Amino acid sequence: MAYRFLLLERFPDDGVALVRLNRPEVLNALSLELMEELVGALEELDADPGVRAIVLTGNERAFAAGADITQMADASVVRMVLVDQFQKWDRIKRIRKPLIAAVSGYALGGGCELAMSCDMIVASETARFGQPEINIGVMPGAGGTQRLTRAIGKARAMEMVLTGRMITAEEARLAGLVNRVVPVELYLDEALKLAREVAARPPLAVRLAKEAVLKAFELPLSAGLEFERKNFYLLFATEDQKEGMRAFLEKRPPVWKGQ
Amino acid sequence: MAAYETLRYEEPEPGVGWLELNRPEQLNAFDETLTRELQQLLRDLERQEGLRALVLTGAGRGFCAGQDLKSIDPAQERSLGRSLEERYNPIIRRLRALPFPVIAAVNGAAAGAGMSLALACDVRLAAESAFFVQAFVRIGLVPDSGSSFFLVHLLGYARAFEIATLGERISAQEALHLGLVNRVVPDDRLREEALAWARRYATLPPRALALTKRLLQKATWASLEEMLQYEQYCQEIAGRTEDYREGVAAFREKRAPVFKGR
Known part of the structure; x- marks a missing residue:
C-alpha cells in the first residue's frame, strides 16, 4: 500500500519494519491524515507475521514537531469533540509488537507524546523533548500529562508541561525518558539494532512480556503481579518455552518457532 | 556573512x-x-561550508580583557547571573560545539572572561608577551564563563585554586610550564605559527577531527565505561567515511592522502 506521509521499509531477514514520518517540510507535523495513515500502517505491521519489531522514526531535524496547528487554530469545542483526533492514538497503545522510537531533533508536543507511546526510545544527541502546548494556550492532549509523569516523575513533568521548556537528549536519558543516547549519525542504526535484538527473541514471550509491562501503568500492584503470573504460566503452553529451556540445559542456542 | 562592528573575520x-x-x-573587552x-558569528561559523x-x-x-567595566553603569542595578546566561554562556557553548579545531592565538592580555574564552578553545598558542589573569577575585567576583x-581540568584542583583565588598575572612562559598553553612563540611569529597550525588541520580528515573533539570533550566528565562505548560509536562513524578509505589506500600506496570531509 502506498502512503502519502510515511515511508515504509522492511528488513524481512531480521523481522524488523521501519516506519518513517515523511512531512519534512513541516518538521513532520502530525496532521489528522498523517496520524490516520500511521495508525493504519502500525496495525498492518502488527498483523504481519513476518514482522517482530517496529521502529518508528522521523528525520535528523525532527522526529515530529507537534500536531498540525493549522488544522486546529480555528476549531470550536464541538468540532474538537466530534473529530476526537486523539482517540486514534489509543490504537497505538494496542499495538502488540515492540515499538521503538528513533528520535533525532525535535520531539515536541504530539511528537513527544508519539515517542512516549512507543515502548522504547533511542535518541540522537541532538534530540530535544518538550511539551510546549502551554505556550499556545492549550496543554498536552495525546497523553503528555500522563505518560511524561509516569516516565520522569511529577516534579520534572510538571515543570515541562507548565513552562513548555525543552530538555536535551542527555537530560531525557538521566530522567529515564529514553533508553540511550547516541551520536546523530547512528541513532537509526542503534534503534534498528535494538529492534533486531528484540525480534530475535521468542515472539509469544515478547508479546506477553510487553503486555505485562504496560499493565504496570494500568493496574495496582497486586493485580499487576497476578496478571504477570498468569502470562508467565501461559507461556508454558508454547513450544518455544519447551525449546528455550531444553536448549538452555543442553547448552546450545535455541531455535524459535513462534508457537 | 553579516558585517560586524567589533569583530573581524576572514x-x-x-x-x-x-x-x-x-x-x-579597550583591549578587546566585552561590551554588549x-x-x-x-554569539552571532559563532552560530554562522558552525554551518560555514x-x-x-x-x-x-x-x-x-590585547587578546581580550574580559567584561568592559567601563561599559557598565554602576548606578544601575544589574544581574550578573543573567548577563552570563544571556551573553557569555552561549558564547562558550557555541565555541566548544564548533565541529572543527579552534586555536587561540593569545597575543596579549587574556583577563577574566577573556581568559575563559582562551581556555574554551581546543588549543592555545601564546606570544611571549601574552599573559593571563583570573581577574575575577580582584573585584569581588568568582570565575565564570x-x-x-577549564582550570580544574587543565591544571588539577590545587593549581586551579591558587590561580583563581590569588588572581595573579601568569606570564606566557609560566602558562606553558603549567600546561595552560600548548606553545609559546616570539610575538612577531604568532600569526604565522597560528596559521601554520590551522593549515595542518585543513589537510587532516575533518570528520575524524570533529569526532575526536567530541570524544575528548566528553572524556572530561564521563567514565571509562562511557568512553569505551562512545569511542565505539565514533569509530563506527569514522570507519564509514570516504576519508578513512582514502587514508588506508594512501598508506598502502605510500602517497599523501587527500581528505575531502566525506
Missing part, C-alpha cells in the same frame, strides 16, 4: 578561518555589542 587560506576580536582601544556579535579550523585572536595589543571548569 578566511586567509582555504578551510582556515581567522577571527579577531576588534575593540583594540561584542558579546552579541560573537568548508571551514576546517579556526584561529581566535585579538586585534592590537567556564573558567572554573
Whole structure:
C-alpha cells in the first residue's frame, strides 16, 4: 500500500519494519491524515507475521514537531469533540509488537507524546523533548500529562508541561525518558539494532512480556503481579518455552518457532 | 556573512578561518555589542561550508580583557547571573560545539572572561608577551564563563585554586610550564605559527577531527565505561567515511592522502 506521509521499509531477514514520518517540510507535523495513515500502517505491521519489531522514526531535524496547528487554530469545542483526533492514538497503545522510537531533533508536543507511546526510545544527541502546548494556550492532549509523569516523575513533568521548556537528549536519558543516547549519525542504526535484538527473541514471550509491562501503568500492584503470573504460566503452553529451556540445559542456542 | 562592528573575520587560506576580536582601544573587552556579535558569528561559523579550523585572536595589543567595566553603569542595578546566561554562556557553548579545531592565538592580555574564552578553545598558542589573569577575585567576583571548569581540568584542583583565588598575572612562559598553553612563540611569529597550525588541520580528515573533539570533550566528565562505548560509536562513524578509505589506500600506496570531509 502506498502512503502519502510515511515511508515504509522492511528488513524481512531480521523481522524488523521501519516506519518513517515523511512531512519534512513541516518538521513532520502530525496532521489528522498523517496520524490516520500511521495508525493504519502500525496495525498492518502488527498483523504481519513476518514482522517482530517496529521502529518508528522521523528525520535528523525532527522526529515530529507537534500536531498540525493549522488544522486546529480555528476549531470550536464541538468540532474538537466530534473529530476526537486523539482517540486514534489509543490504537497505538494496542499495538502488540515492540515499538521503538528513533528520535533525532525535535520531539515536541504530539511528537513527544508519539515517542512516549512507543515502548522504547533511542535518541540522537541532538534530540530535544518538550511539551510546549502551554505556550499556545492549550496543554498536552495525546497523553503528555500522563505518560511524561509516569516516565520522569511529577516534579520534572510538571515543570515541562507548565513552562513548555525543552530538555536535551542527555537530560531525557538521566530522567529515564529514553533508553540511550547516541551520536546523530547512528541513532537509526542503534534503534534498528535494538529492534533486531528484540525480534530475535521468542515472539509469544515478547508479546506477553510487553503486555505485562504496560499493565504496570494500568493496574495496582497486586493485580499487576497476578496478571504477570498468569502470562508467565501461559507461556508454558508454547513450544518455544519447551525449546528455550531444553536448549538452555543442553547448552546450545535455541531455535524459535513462534508457537 | 553579516558585517560586524567589533569583530573581524576572514578566511586567509582555504578551510582556515581567522577571527579577531576588534575593540583594540579597550583591549578587546566585552561590551554588549561584542558579546552579541560573537554569539552571532559563532552560530554562522558552525554551518560555514568548508571551514576546517579556526584561529581566535585579538586585534592590537590585547587578546581580550574580559567584561568592559567601563561599559557598565554602576548606578544601575544589574544581574550578573543573567548577563552570563544571556551573553557569555552561549558564547562558550557555541565555541566548544564548533565541529572543527579552534586555536587561540593569545597575543596579549587574556583577563577574566577573556581568559575563559582562551581556555574554551581546543588549543592555545601564546606570544611571549601574552599573559593571563583570573581577574575575577580582584573585584569581588568568582570565575565564570567556564573558567572554573577549564582550570580544574587543565591544571588539577590545587593549581586551579591558587590561580583563581590569588588572581595573579601568569606570564606566557609560566602558562606553558603549567600546561595552560600548548606553545609559546616570539610575538612577531604568532600569526604565522597560528596559521601554520590551522593549515595542518585543513589537510587532516575533518570528520575524524570533529569526532575526536567530541570524544575528548566528553572524556572530561564521563567514565571509562562511557568512553569505551562512545569511542565505539565514533569509530563506527569514522570507519564509514570516504576519508578513512582514502587514508588506508594512501598508506598502502605510500602517497599523501587527500581528505575531502566525506
